[in-house]
Amino acid sequence: MKMKHVTALAAGILAAGIAAPAFAQEVLKLPNMSYRTGPFAATGTPHMNGQLDYMTMLNERDGGIGGVRIAFEECETGYNTEKGVECYEKLKSEGALVTQPWSTGITLQVLPRTNVDEIPMFAPGYGFSAMQDGKTFKWAFNPPTSYWDGASMIMQAVADGNLDSLDGKKIAFLHLDHPYGKEPLPLLEAMAGTHGFELLPIPVGLTEMQNQSAQWLQIRRERPDFVIMWGWGAMNAGAITEAVKTRYPMEQFVSVWWGAHEPDLKLVGEQAKGYRALSWNFVDSESKLMQDVKTHVVDAGKSQLNQGAGEFDTTAYQRGILMSVILAEAVEAAQTEAGTPMINQEQLRKGLESVNLDEARLAELGAEEMMAPFAMSCSNHTGHASAWMIEWDGTKFVKVSDLMTADRAVIDPLVEKASADYAAANQPWQMNDDCAE
């Protein structure tokens, strides 16, 4: 009798052992390298909530993508590059279909491994701008628009469309002293040379994020015509507070999309009126997309968002939703192309190259007012979506421009050079020779 039990148990364990891998395969592993702790959690958390909630919504509403449920596991990096690399290795060993490094520093660190590991890297709205070159960066994607695209659009906005009007002007570039903060410098330096403005880079260290008096004393002394901010985490709130204290004219203070974060502006409220940010997304809480998330996830009690703080209506949360929309579109494209719902990394890579969020598709998703259309391809891993300039009116952000586009004539030669330099510095570097475009 005892022997019978032992045999049955052994058989059970064996069966479970055989069945487990098969069962484990029946989810789409789309993990995220998140940071809900540390000095960058304030801006990271709402983005990660948005990303997670859209995937949860697909699981709840549609049973996943193509009938396969999504496993959206998070690995906490604290925005720390070393921890990010550990997370990358962990997720790789677990069979992740994609990695989302969520930091330009981590992106740059793991970028050389993508060609070896052959796992797509998805860095929506961040990362190394030259990743747009799909022929060189076969496995890396940074849709819908890159930092160099963003810097180009901001410069056009501050120049009112006439870049030559910046001749003789002084532009301060207040940035996090981190690979992310330095990313737009090559483009800005090139533009300064061409259009005759003086670029004044002002770095902000990690321990100075909440005490930027030295940086803003420099701004007071130098009296720049514009301050362009490339900040993240607590740096943005610190800068906005100091700008108010220094009485720097808010209409001359412009940020990249990460600075469009309502809780940071609410710290100073009316006093930040006129502050602008370039943003590739815009809040539309009544859209079909957001209402689906509300119905299936938020109201169902399956979201981690802070409802009391109005997080659902923030630019950051809804940007996180759109990030997952792009990834889900890639998965769907990959499934269609592969003819099977269970895709592998190479198929997802091709799916990312097939993403086409045109007006019709955005309307179908119910996100036509939330972002501009774009498409990626084999050679174009960014998509170069247009963006709006949005302005803080004292209580919320409002659109103050039509959709703007980046100046490809300036950016593309820089991308070509940066890609070639990167490939040369990382030999042997596998180019995507199949990419004929």
Next chain:
Amino acid sequence: MERLHSIFVAPFADMVAAPDFFLQVVWEGLVSGVLYALIALGFVLIFKSSRIFNFAQGIMVVFAALTLVGLHERGVPALLAVPLTLVVMFFLAVAIERVVLRPLVNQPDIILFMATIGVTLFLIGLGETIFGGENKVMITSELGIPTGSWIMEPFGGFVSIEQKDVTAVVGAVLLVIALLVFLNKSKMGRAIRALGDDHQAALSVGISLSTIWVIVWFISGIIALATGIVWGARAGVSFALEVIALKALPVLMLGGLESVTGAIVGGLAIGVLEKVFEIYWGQPLLGGNTEAWFAYVLALLVLLVRPQGLFGEKIIERV
């Protein structure tokens, strides 16, 4: 020659040419210095009484500030939220003593230091679970802290003084005076100092280690709350405040780990000098952000001359 001019002449010429701006730089440095000194005080107090380097001081600042704001968000009036936060900090001190420190009595210092890292990680998790990770607005005006600014016009220019910074400086001075009176004049304060001087001797005359540890951690909690209010009023309350604790390390190296005076002088010296160096030498000559390393270099230079820091005790161990 031009290089030498930019190092030895131009910065001083700038100071003379725009004295109002120089005054503003010194004021901002002083305010930063007061805040560094406050954080350093928390470290000193615990080290003085128990020889524990409390890695958790930074997160205690965040936790205290979040508790205060969190209580207010839940409808507790601001002036009631302060004592309630102190109650929370007291129970935290009791819990740390009971759960972490008491079982580790007589363990090497490094073990106790590692235990405070554990406390840090626990408080990060607990704080984020209860209060979330987003930026919160410090309840500055609700606490009666003025939020306007005074504009003075010396030398034909202007100096802007934030009223909340003045409040921070006055508050910090009062806190330090109270602390010095407590440590030097009260029986309990003398017991803390006795424990810091010699554990065995203090225990042999009946001083209770557990009681002293709870009191010291609670006082550090009070300092953490004061620091959290002041820093939070400047740029909001978030977990980023935790990294500011790193600024206390060079202050401690400069001033000495056991000295309250050292923490204050060290904090003020580093606050002013790093600001002046950044504005007049760092930004024009080194590309800026010298505040990230200047304080450490200054502390290292002091350590070369006085390894125990400016006000630290020189320990002679007999073998």
